[in-house]
Amino acid sequence: MAVSRPDHPSLLPALLLAPEPTERIRRSGRDWAVDVACFVLAVLFGALMLVLTSQGSPPPGHPPRLLDVTIGALGCLALWIRRRRPVELAITLSLLSSVSATVAGAGCIALFTVAVHRRFRTVALVAMVNLATGLVYAATFPDPKKSYWAEVGSGAVYSVIISAAIVAWGMFVRARRQLILSLRDRALRAESEQQLRVKQARHQERARIAREMHDVLAHRISLLSVHAGALEFRPGAPPEEIAKAAGVIRASAHQALQDLREVIGVLREDEAEDTPERPQPNIADLPTLIDESRRAGMTVRYENRLHDLGAVPTGIGRSAYRTVQEALTNARKHAPNATVSVVVDGSAGSELTIEVRNPLVNAASGIPGSGTGLIGLAERAMLSGGRLEHGPTPDGEFRVRTSLPWRGEAARANASDVNA
Template sequence: MSTATGQAPTAPSGVDHPSLVPALLLADALSPAAGPRPSRRGVRRSVRDWVVDVSLFLLALVVGLVFLAEASSRPDPPPDGLLFADLVLGCLGCLLLWGRRRWPVGTALLLALVGTVSDMSGIAVLVGLFTVAVHRIGRPVLAVATANLCALAVYVWLRPDPDLPVPVFAALCVLVMAAVVAWGMFVRARRQLVVSLRDRAVRTEAEQRLRVDQARQLERTRIAREMHDVLAHRLSLLSMHAGALEFRPDAPPADVAAAAGVVRASARQALEDLREVIGVLRESGAPGAVEPPQPALGDLPALVEECRQAGLRIRVGYRVPELATVPPSAGRAAYRVVQEALTNVRKHAPGTVADVLVAGGAGTGLTVEVRNPPPVGDEAPGHLPGSGTGLVGLLERVSLAGGTLEHGWTPEGEFRLRAVLPWPAPVAVA
């Protein structure tokens, strides 16, 4: 005999065979679940679904037949008509298990109705209840559990067991039903946790790819900025000397040779600088790659002298205690500011005098200022067009160093490029 949740305490009762319940629940827990609903119309069962469903059907049928045989072999067996109805309804209950994936709630309710009089359908009733607990939450589970309680009351009234008191038998059946529902909710929570962890892993992997792409883009931007700062300076020198050769074809041979030597040296240096930058680009992802040394503020006099030799007129004022004492980040940014400013002077104001001022100290900050008047007359031969991105790159570089950058025409009619960079005071040692 059977209830909505278990078997009677006699030999065919599911309560007397508790070892079958964990095996039944474990078999269903191993079935795949692809979301809140176990199956939809038009979705075909997988191989694993077929294995689980066939196993559950055979288990419910075989165990139900065993229960029915034990019930018929008791000293006081039920009437033959009841046994025949039990057999028919039990087979019907086992067949209903094939619809549990598509209609879990409806199947569980029908099985509860069958379990009011059928001992053979006990395992099928448990499977239907467990399926609802796994694939539904809230009201459907409560409705099916209530239907099973009502079926239990009807079963106790129709087929009371003489070996156990009714309260004991009902309590055992309620415990089995509660265990089935709890196990189903646990399986559901575990599946949701697996799905959540899988989604989190996918999101983490996507975020990691995004961070890698961002880092790669930042590295490319940094290398492009270095290429601009280095090559613009070298190519402007080349343009200036090549323009002088073109503008003065009748110059003395010694001057032509000197200008040609400067052009050759500048071209060679430009190629070396380009090779260094491209080498960084190629080896930036290699383990243990070492970048070439970056310029510092102590290299500024050499830059000024190189520009003077190229024909640019420069007045320089140093108002710092020592150029080498400037922090590396601030010194590198200041060097690039002066380099870009002098390159722009050669491009846009050839023939003018550039005034460079470097002032500051520890605790007060570092100020770099380059001024030049507007160009006079026509553009010089070999004038280089501006890319329009040099000042933008400088602004980003100075901002990353924690400073500020200003540029524009002053009321005196001069173009001024001014950068203020942090220079923290030394920490006193107690």
């Protein structure tokens, strides 16, 4: 989708037809400077008109000079309220300019203010009133030394040129202000959206870290609990077995601390952005996980029906590994002496299935559990496009079964062609 540039020609009419900006309650330093400049310009323009019209005798019916100067002075003073009532002030000064020459400067400033702060329709109406009053003054008080129609024609030309120049300048200033406001609004929206994306990314990263900490540390600490429990209930075991169990406890504790250090390291703010991520376990590491559980005293029957574990895609392979890891941890918690069955099956182009079963027993190891592990597994499966089923079966077993979509080479190639 093409993004329109700020200087696109079609943007100018839209800016001119946009509603006027909200009025400021207080004048800023810039507003005071502009108001003073406008007042000075109106006074100078009025003085110039007074000099031009003072040459020779005034036309018949022309107001006295004192009254003309008084009207012009009041018009210049009224410019201080031009921000509050620009349309009313511009029309009033335009009507007064039909009998006073010195108020013309204030009328021009008022017309410029309307062109800056109001829509084009209002500006056009005020400009027509200003043009009409200019023609009325030229027709009512022509120069006696010149031809009447020449004076009226020159007055009409001057009024049109001056009014058109003022309106064009005011519309340009208005369009520029509206453009700046729109760009500022876009920048604020973009900054807000960026902050929202950052917050969402942080939330997702924290959720991912929480899942990793639960999956990794729950497995390690459950191994520690099993071996420590064995030493507690068998104080008279042979020294060789005690030394072996103590070695396993030491190695598991060391590995748990290492895993915790690596996971917590992600939360450090001063971590370099180009630091490579720690390699995550995959389905190819399942034999190592099974052997580790067996060394902890578990009875695990592992059946791999896949020809090549390395052919499984990395994403679903990691989810499969975490599923088995969490299921074995739960089995150690709730069925410490039961036989656990792990079956890995599937094929490319279909789905990868992981099924872990263990008998329901009344014994418990005493290891606390919150039940959030299965919730995390269900979320992993959902994010991978699969599903997770868990619960007791009619055969008196507890089953955890996850199904993850496994695209084959042809499916991946077709998806790449579609994305291209």
